[in-house]
Amino acid sequence: MDAIWNFLWAIISFYNFLLIRIVIVLVLMFLTAAYLVYFERKISAWAQNRLGPNRVGWYGLLQSFADVFKLLFKEDIVPDNANKKIHALAPIIALFVAFSTYAVIPVGPGITIAGYEIPMVIADINIGILYVLALTSVGVYAITFAGWSSGSKYSLLGGIRSSAQMISYEISMGFSIGGVILLSESLRPMAIVESQSGLMWNAFIQPIGFITFLVSAFAETNRLPFDLPEAEPELVGGYHTEYSSMKFAAFFLAEYANMLIASTLIVTLYLGGWQIPYIETLGLPSGLVVALQVAGFFIKVGVLLFFFIWVRWSIPRFRYDQLMNLGWKVMFPLSLFNIIWVAVLIMIFKL
Amino acid sequence: MSGNNIPPKKRIKDLTLMEKIYIPEIVKGLSLTLRTMFKPKFTMEYPEVKYIPEGSYRGRPVLVEENNGEERCVACGLCSRVCPALAIEVQAAETDREKERYPEKFEINMLRCIFCGFCEEVCPEEAIVMSKDYELAFSNREDAIYGKDKLLVPVNQLQDRIDFLRSYK
Numbered sequence: 001m002d003a004i005w006n007f008l009w010a011i012i013s014f015y016n017f018l019l020i021r022i023v024i025v026l027v028l029m030f031l032t033a034a035y036l037v038y039f040e041r042k043i044s045a046w047a048q049n050r051l052g053p054n055r056v057g058w059y060g061l062l063q064s065f066a067d068v069f070k071l072l073f074k075e076d077i078v079p080d081n082a083n084k085k086i087h088a089l090a091p092i093i094a095l096f097v098a099f100s101t102y103a104v105i106p107v108g109p110g111i112t113i114a115g116y117e118i119p120m121v122i123a124d125i126n127i128g129i130l131y132v133l134a135l136t137s138v139g140v141y142a143i144t145f146a147g148w149s150s151g152s153k154y155s156l157l158g159g160i161r162s163s164a165q166m167i168s169y170e171i172s173m174g175f176s177i178g179g180v181i182l183l184s185e186s187l188r189p190m191a192i193v194e195s196q197s198g199l200m201w202n203a204f205i206q207p208i209g210f211i212t213f214l215v216s217a218f219a220e221t222n223r224l225p226f227d228l229p230e231a232e233p234e235l236v237g238g239y240h241t242e243y244s245s246m247k248f249a250a251f252f253l254a255e256y257a258n259m260l261i262a263s264t265l266i267v268t269l270y271l272g273g274w275q276i277p278y279i280e281t282l283g284l285p286s287g288l289v290v291a292l293q294v295a296g297f298f299i300k301v302g303v304l305l306f307f308f309i310w311v312r313w314s315i316p317r318f319r320y321d322q323l324m325n326l327g328w329k330v331m332f333p334l335s336l337f338n339i340i341w342v343a344v345l346i347m348i349f350k351l
Numbered sequence: 352m353s354g355n356n357i358p359p360k361k362r363i364k365d366l367t368l369m370e371k372i373y374i375p376e377i378v379k380g381l382s383l384t385l386r387t388m389f390k391p392k393f394t395m396e397y398p399e400v401k402y403i404p405e406g407s408y409r410g411r412p413v414l415v416e417e418n419n420g421e422e423r424c425v426a427c428g429l430c431s432r433v434c435p436a437l438a439i440e441v442q443a444a445e446t447d448r449e450k451e452r453y454p455e456k457f458e459i460n461m462l463r464c465i466f467c468g469f470c471e472e473v474c475p476e477e478a479i480v481m482s483k484d485y486e487l488a489f490s491n492r493e494d495a496i497y498g499k500d501k502l503l504v505p506v507n508q509l510q511d512r513i514d515f516l517r518s519y520k
Binding site: 046047048049050051054128310311313314315340 | 374379380383384385387388389390391392393394396504
């Protein structure tokens with residue numbers, strides 16, 4: 001009996017309770033993605049003078065679960081023209097990318113409980129930002145595969161648009177991150193957060209980089225001013241026209257999970273991560289400080305998520321040429337200028 | 352291609368510099384939606400809160416029932432004649448009462464009715480009027496044919512519509 005207990009404890013405590021941290025993050029992500037759908041519907045309703053879902057459960061709070069169960073019971077339709085294997089693979093890639101990116105985002109500083117030092121991030125790897133960029137690029141494949149393998153012209157157009165859009169905006173995204181890395185001198189997300197102590201948030205030091213990154217994040221997550229891959233009026237539903245049941249739900253979930261990742265990434269890179277300015281000067285007990293910092297992180301992410309939804313219900317969709325013009329003629333030069341700006345700041349102020 | 356010397360159209364540059372920067376305009380749009388979020392909502396939560404229409408509302412057509420429990424209708428058949436959807440069927444019979452004729456059978460097929468209100472307009476006796484009743488659901492086709500039992504409505508319940516008709520007819 002002792003041997004079994006020891007074995008289980010060894011698994012659970014492996015690498016500072018890695019399994020438990022993974023489970024917590026996964027559950028949190030699924031719940032947030034589900035409730036983002038609810039809040040998306042609520043906020044859209046409020047912006048249009050409506051009430052939104054309020055029938056399922058208290059204030060409609062169980063609406064997302066009703067949606068999920070509805071999708072579970074639907075028939076899974078695969079078109080005759082589809083390439084069946086890739087058609088099934090695409091939603092898996094979408095979900096995989098959405099959930100694995102979160103591994104490197106730090107939620108708070110590490111804490112020590114009963115001799116175990118527990119970092120508040122799944123994997124504190126020293127190329128974290130590179131990992132995020134690589135995975136979001138893989139995310140393009142999900143949409144392009146989905147569009148191509150469906151064997152439908154609308155899906156194909158959506159897929160093509162998505163690949164063109166995501167590649168163009170990834171460039172300005174990467175260059176905006178360049179400015180952040182110049183300041184933090186590290187690709188480790190934890191180090192980037194720590195470099196933004198006090199009010200040295202990157203959003204204040206390099207506002208242009210912040211704006212270009214924000215806009216690129218909208219384009220990367222296919223959210224509304226840039227949701228051309230799934231433009232309903234022109235492309236029926238874009239890349240997920242031919243999907244139904246749980247495969248469609250996977251895309252739906254991945255879209256909201258991507259939104260969450262974009263928000264956490266923006267908070268980590270530009271809004272000081274889990275840091276609350278000058279909290280250490282208040283002389284609070286360290287446990288409370290950590291709790292406040294974790295709460296601060298989630299509040300910042302929540303505000304950004306609200307911003308994502310708010311923008312979606314305010315701004316109309318770009319035309320395709322406007323999108324490309326903005327990406328290459330405005331965002332790209334601005335992000336380049338931002339790097340020079342940061343370099344000059346480092347030269348002058350020795351930041 | 353000779354003679355084709357139409358000058359190229361000049362585009363009116365109506366965007367000012369502030370509008371071209373784009374961000375101030377986005378902020379304006381965002382502030383509008385944010386303000387809208389806190390405004391009172393138009394939604395009526397239907398089964399609990401019911402919409403009570405004005406007299407001008409054209410709900411299902413009904414027959415006016417006088418205070419003594421008789422219908423006003425004299426079974427002239429004009430409503431049936433004018434009905435564009437052929438929804439009304441009237442069969443007249445004679446009676447000893449002062450009006451001499453009454454509808455022995457009066458049926459409106461609510462699957463056919465298009466709520467145009469022609470029957471009401473053409474009626475010389477103000478005997479058929481549009482009510483405020485909009486909750487019309489049937490589980491089979493037979494239920495959708497309304498006979499006199501369902502059509503007769505006391506006159507005091509229809510006063511709004513009758514007042515409306517008298518003031519605008």
